[in-house]
Amino acid sequence: MKPTAVDHIGIAVKSIEEALTFWEKTLGISCTGVEEVSEQKVKTAFLPLGDTEIELLEPTAEDSPVAKFIEKKGEGIHHLAIRVENLEEALETMKARGMRLIDEKPRYGAGGAKIAFVHPKTAGGVLLELSERE
Ligand code: ZN
DSSP, X not given: OOEXXXXXXXXEOSOHHHHHIIIXXXXXXXXXXXXXXGGGTEEEEEEEETTEEEEEEEESSTTSHHHXXXXXXXXXXXXXXXXXXXXXXXXXXXXXXTOOBSOSSXXXXXXXXXXXXXXXXXXXXXXXEEEEOO
């Protein structure tokens, strides 16, 4: 498996609109678009910064994993996404190395990426997203 970059850092927020006051107006990082990912019951906003991006995640339903995260831990850093060249191969490697995968197969992520999550229990306490972009 070949990790090539920090693709993005996901941050759980109650409201993207409110969060943007801080990220855009205070920090000056522009949002380039908002997309709803119905499969994960979230709305996402992307704020590119250098070679990586900040991804704001707002739950769109009470049973959204992000809603549960906010309920338990409050708003804040939710996951770290590492870009890989071949996601299917990376998942096979991770599995062979005893990692606990949340997604055994790639699924659709915001911006048309193929993504899969690795459980924090086997990833140093970090919810790890593997991401492959065209
Ligand atoms: Zn993400």
